[in-house]
Amino acid sequence: MTVESLTVFIVDDDERIREALEELLASHGMRAITFASARDYVNADKGNVPACLILDVELPDINGLELQEQLAKDDHPPIVFITGHGDIPSSVRAIRHGAVDFLTKPISDAALMAAIHAALAQDRKNRxxxxxxxxxRQRYLELTPREREVLPLVVSGLLNKQAAAELGISEVTLQLHRRSVMQKMAAASLADLVRIAERLAIPITHSRRAGRK
Amino acid sequence: MRAALPQSRPVLMTLSTLVGLTVCWLTTTPFGLLAPLAGLCLYARGKALTLLNASLGTGIIFSAAVWGTHAKATLDVALMWTSMFAVALCIGAIVTSAATARADEGADGTASEHPNAATTPQVTDNHAIARSETTSSGPSLSLIHSEDRDLAAHAAARAFWTGVPQVVRYRQLHGDGSYRWIETRSEPDYSISVDIDDVVTDREPPAEPTSYCDLDVRQSAKVVESLFGNGWAFDAEGRWIYLHPFALNSLGVTLDDLNAALEEGHTAWKRLLHPDDYDQIAAAWRHCLQTGDHFNVEFRFRRANGAYVWARTAARPTRDRDGGIIGWFGIALDIDVYKKTVTALRNRERELSQLVDMVPSHLWRLTPDGEPTFFNRRMIDFLGLDVTDLEESDGSRLDAFMRTIHPDDAAGFKETLKRCLVAGAGFDQIYRLRRADGAYRWMSSRAEPLRDQAGRIVQWHGVCHDIDDQMKAEEALRQSQRQLQQLIDTVPVMIWSTTDKGTPTYLNKRYIDVTGITLEGLFAADGSPAPLAVTHPDDRAAATQVRTRAFETGGSYFVRYRQIRRDGSYRWTETRAEALRDDGGNILRWYGVAVDIDDMVTAQEKLRRSERELQQLIDALPIHIWSWTPDGKLAYVNKRYLEHLGLSQANFEDFAKVIRGLIHPDDSVAVELVAANCLKTGDPFTMRYRRRTPDGGYRWVEGRSEPLRDQDGTVVHWYHVSIDIDDAVRAQEELRLAYENLARQSQAASLAELSASIAHEVNQPLTAIVANSHACQRWLNGDTPNIERVQKIVERIIRDANSAADVVGRIRALFRQSTESRCRTSLESIVSKTRELLADEVLRRHVRLEVDSEEGLPPLTLDRVQIQQVLINLVRNGMDAMDTVGGDKVVGMQLRRAGDAIQIDIRDRGRGIAFPEKIFEPFFTTKEHGMGMGLAICRSIVESHGGRLWAENNEPRGAAFIFTLPIGPGATP
Structure with missing residues (x-):
């Protein structure tokens, strides 16, 4: 991943700050896209590239903290706050809502770059x-309806026999389905399948004990 | 012989009289009277004979009485008279018996022989004959042909004496000298009954009578005297030559006395006659003396006792053979009783005539055929015509009369009249009659037939009243009644009447229309009155009570109840009734009127409810209301106010006094003044003042008074409302205090805020500068320094640095530019204000602020706010410095004069200052949250006022900030 493919979004109402930060990032070989207000940022087409957001707390329309709350509903780049005179309650609130860092102006080069890198790293991980x-999720969508019925029973830990009884099919048929599910979901083992199901938030509807009963 | 007797009766009587007189005269005894008395007896009939016998008997008794009682001188005379009466009575008795015997035979009494037969045709038709007012008895004899003269005179005399009308024909001399036959009807000399209905005729006159010639006057007089009792004679010159001694005696005169008047140029009658009669009689007498015409007169003559009595007198001339008058003889008959009777009759007739003419009615007479024959004067006046005027060439009088009747009534009148005439029934008709002026007037006419003994209708008598006024009055009354009826039926009220006992007798049309109940509907089936049929069942008890009481006592009748309507609904109705009483006070009738007051009652109810609600509202409102009139009468005080004042009722004076006494003493004078002025000018009153509450405290109220004016602008009412605004006032006060606090705090806080703002303003360019500098550094440190880019960045750095410098410059300018707002102010006042502003904070932080100010410090020219900021800042610094130390927290402030300046020291008891100079540098701070701007700005301000600010360490501890402000006008920045 090259530096060029990274994007740093900057939202600050002071043009001088935007220019200076853009220049600084440029000197670090990073591309910066600047916005004068929160609304401009929200409305802009930002593309789907690894990025982070440098956000000024004091903004003319809605302030940085409020924007952070709005963005939290969707996937968004990690945020680094900057402020003229930071107070403790604001910084606590920002960090709690997932901000990467909370920097006070004037900002030192090192602190800023460290925060940006940390943010980008987090973004990469998120991505x-x-x-x-x-x-x-794509794989799951490829499953047949019967296989989707089989999957939760399997990951719930039911025996083949139990699961077959549950679905009213023969154990052999169930085993065929199970094998198909394992293949389609690219699961190396049953444990792998369970982990995948968990990520997909597939509910474990039956326990072996409950099924026995 | 008896048959011939009546024809020769006058002759025989005359002869017997003459014989008797002769005997009397010759024998000087009254026995000669036997002859005429015998004649009288012979001719008298019936009662006259009895009367005569009675008279003779009376004469005997009288004579015998005189003979028996009187002296011898008259004895012979009395004896003779007695004998004479006796003989006469014998004759009378014989004659009477003879007459009775003749009547018993019943054979020979014929109507033609009856003496009264001659007078039978005396039926006259007075009304049919036109009359004249002439008083002379026909034309003078001289105008009458000489051959007819005696005949006419005789007829006149006969009429005169007998009262029997005489018709005589004679030739009368006309103006052209010719004679023409005239038939005259002579009647006794009633003033109104002389006939002038002359009819010219050429018929031959009857045989002429003889005239007396060459008679001796005295003799003649005595002859008539023997017949009539009174006789007298005149000579040719009109001189008295004979009058019976008895007459002279009764008159109390002598002939000479009478003739003496001749000497005085009068006639010989002068002494005898009534003065009123004399002239006329004298003229007639002279005429007769001259012409020889017969003298026939009536006059009043005077008796010896002075009384005047009427007498009818006639005199005739006697002539010699040559026709010359040789004297006059005549008689006089006492007609006093007759005359008076006639006069009385005539008066009565006149009265009757007047009555007929004057009665305020029309009297009229019709023939049996209906022809009008008489209208009375009033009718003539009314119609403007008399019956004679109805004569027309064609048609009857009735037809002419019909034309005076209103055309609309004529047919009915004629019809009725005709029926009545035929049937003989009474006529009664009302019609309009045309008056002379053409106006028609209503008449009520009645007529009754007058029948003779045979029952035949002789004539109709009618009376006719003018009833026009009555008719008009009746018409007016009818009109009035009609209008009244219309009124009663039209007025929008229901009218009824009942008897004194309450039995309904009348309902007007509206009553029936509105209620749908007729008079019959107010009676029960059994005929008993049920006047409550129109009343709502719920109201009947009350209505009955009112009715019963009213009808029993005759008192007022007033009731409100729900009355039924045609559609079956009930509406509130008010009924009032009054009793009609007779003179005795007894109730005759009740008259009542019922008025629909439903709308009114509803409206009243609504109004009452509205008023009640309003009243409740007014009483419930937490305000005090009262009103009064300009003349000082209390009109209204709401309940709450009275309760508040602890009054139940009050008059204006007391009320005003009470509320005046409640006003706070500090406000009362002003309130009184304003109130008095408002009352005088009529301006609205609005004031806030404190009023004592019942618990003794004072509360703020707002009083407002507004006048109500009439159309002329005169104040007729004052309304006052007072509202408790204590809470509002106090809230306002608190608000004001809060505002002041806020202002104080904001003033106090302004430096800190200013610092923050300055920090931000400077921080931004600094941030840009830092970032740019790092970028610059990176570009330069790179393998291939991007000089171009660095160049651009450095320009930006310079730009941003200038920007920061500008901020600082602007801050400095901020404190410099306010020289205009400087004014001369005493420093103490600023210190005092500062203490005020910091009072809360000082208290909160448990710090004591001690101010020590030298007396007589001069005012300075300075910017109050800025100096105030400096003081606040320094004091607050002092307080901050002492936050963390124990012991007394005192900030001392001292003002004193130091040469040409005033020095202000602010000392605290904090830790003191490590770097007394450095602390004035901008952004140098020893405080945790400080910006480091406060002291820098303070110094800037002080220096701009031409003073100095420095810091020292206080003894024994703490710090002292000292600044000076120069005295004098000049203060250079």
């Missing part, structure tokens, strides 16, 4: 997780 989940 990887999201991609994996998406793959499993």
């Amino acid at each position: 990887a997780e999201r991609a994996e989940l998406e793959e499993w």
Whole structure:
């Protein structure tokens, strides 16, 4: 992953700050896209690239903390706050809501770059997780309806016999389905399948004990 | 012989009289009277004969009485008279018996022989004959042909004496000298009954009578005297030559006395006659003396006792053979009783005539055929015409009369009249009659037939009243009644009447229309009155009570109840009734009127409810209301106010006094003044003042008075409302205090805020500068320094640095630019204000602020706010410095004069200052949260006022900030 493919979004109402930060990032070989207000940022088409967001707390329309809350509902780049005069309650609130760092102006080069890198790293991690989940989700969608019925029973730990009885099919047929599920979900083992099901938030509807009963 | 007797009766009587007189005269005894008395007896009939016998008997008794009682001188005379009466009575008795015997034979009494037969045709038709007012008895004899003269005179005399009308024909001399036959009807000399209905005729006159010639006057007089009792004679000159001694005696005169008047130029009658009669009689007498015409007169003559009596007198001339008058003889008959009777009769007739003419009615007479024959004067006046005017060439009088009747009534009148005439029934009709002026007037006419003994209708007598006024009055009354009826039926009220006992007798049309109940509906089936049929069942008890009481006592009748309507609904109705009483006070009738007051009652109810609600509202409102009139009468005080004042009722004076006494003493004078002014000018009153509450405290109230004016602008009412605004006032006060606090705090806080703002303003460019500098450094440290880019960044750094410098410059300017707001102020006042502003904080932080100010410090020219900021800042610094130390926390402030300046020291008891100079540098702070701007700004302000600010360490501890402000006008920045 090259530095060029990274994007740093900057939201600050002071043009001088935007220019200076853009220049500083440029000197670090990072691409910066600047916005004068929160609304401009929300409305902009930001593309789907690894990124982070440098957000000024004091903004003319809605302030940085409020924007953070709005963004929290969706996937968004990790946020680094900057402020003219930071107070403790604001910083606590920002960090609790997932901000990567809370920097007070004037900001030192090192602190800023460290925060940006940390943010980008987190973004990368987030992205990887999201991609994996998406793959499993695609795989899950490829399952036949019967296989989707079989999957929760299997990951719930029911014996083949139990699961077959549950579905009213023969054990042999169930085993065929099970094998098909394992293949389609690219699960190396039953444990792997359970982990995948958990990520997909597939509920474990039966326990072996309950099934026996 | 008896048959011939009546024809020769006058002759025989005359002869017997003459014989008797002769005997009397010759024998000088009254026995000669036997002859005429015998004649009288012979001719008298019936009662006249009895009367005569009675008279003779009376004469005997009288004579015998005189003979028996009187002296011898008259004895012979009395004896003679007695004998004479006796003989006469014998004759009378014989004659009477003879007459009785003749009557018993019943054979020979015929109507033609009856003496009264001659007078039978005396039926006259007075009304049919036109009359004249002429008083002379026909034309003078000289105008009458000489051959007819005696005949006419005789007829006149006969009429005169007998009262029997005489019709005589004679030739009368006309103006052209010719004679024409005239038939005259002579009647006794009633003033109104002389006939002038002359009828010219050429018929031959009857045989002429003889005239007396060459008679001796005295003799003649005595002859008539023997017949009539009174006789007298005149000579040719009109001189008295004979009058019976008895007459002279009764008149109390002598002939000479009478003739003496001739000497005085009068006639010989002068002494005898009534003065009123004399002239006329004298003229007639002279005429007769001259012409020889017969003298026939009536006059009043005077008796010896002075009384005047009427007498009818006639005189005739006697002539010699040549026709010359040789004297006059005549008689006089006492007609006093007759005359008076006639006069009385005539008066009565006149009265009757007047009555007929004057009665305020029309009297009229019709023939049996209906022809009008008489209208009375009033009717003539009314119609403007008399019956004679109804004569027309064509048609009857009745037809002419019909034309005076209103055309609309004529047919009915004629019809009725015709029926009545035929049937003989009484006529009664009302019609309009045309008056002379053409106006028609209503008449009520009645007529009754007058029948003769045979029952035949002789004539109709009618009376006719003018009833026009009555008719008009009746019409007006009818009109009035009609209008009254219309009124009663039209007025929008229900009218009824009952008897004194309450039995309904009348309902007007509206009553029936509105209620749908007729008079019959107010009676029960059994005929008993049920007047409550129109009353709502719930109201009947009350209505009955009112009725019963009213009808029993005759008192007022007033009741409100629900009355039924045609559609079956009930509406509130008010009924009032009054009793009609007779003169005795007894109730005759009740008259009542019922008015629909449903709308009114509803409206009243609504109004009452509204008023009650309003009243409740007014009483419930936490305000005090009262009103009064300009003349000082209390009109209204709401309950709450009275309760508040602890009054139940009050008049204006007391009330005003009470509320005046409640006003806070500090406000009362102002309130009184304003109130008095408002009352005088009529301006609304609005004031806030404190009023004592019942518990003795004072509360703020707002009093408002507004006048109500009439159309002329005169104040007719004052309304006052007072509202307790104590809470509002106090809240306002608190709010004001809060505002002041806020202002104080904001003033106190302004430096800190200013610092924060300055920090932000400076921080931004610094942030840009730092970032740019790092970028610059990176570009330069790179393998291939990007000079171009660095160049651009450095420009930005310079730009941003200038920007930061500008901020600082602007801050400095901020404190410099306010020289205009400087004014001369005493420093103490600023110190005092500062203490005020810091009072809360001082208290909160348990710090004592001690101010020591030198007396007589001069005022300075300075910016109050800025100096105040400096003081606040320094004092607050002092307090901050003492936050963390124990012991007394005192900030001392001292003001004193130091040369040409005033020095202010602010000392605290904190830790003191490590770097007395450095602390004034910007952004240098020893405090945890400080910006480090406060002291820098303070110094800047002080220096801008031309003073100095420095810091020292206080003894024994703490710090002292000291600044000076120069005295004098000049204060250079």
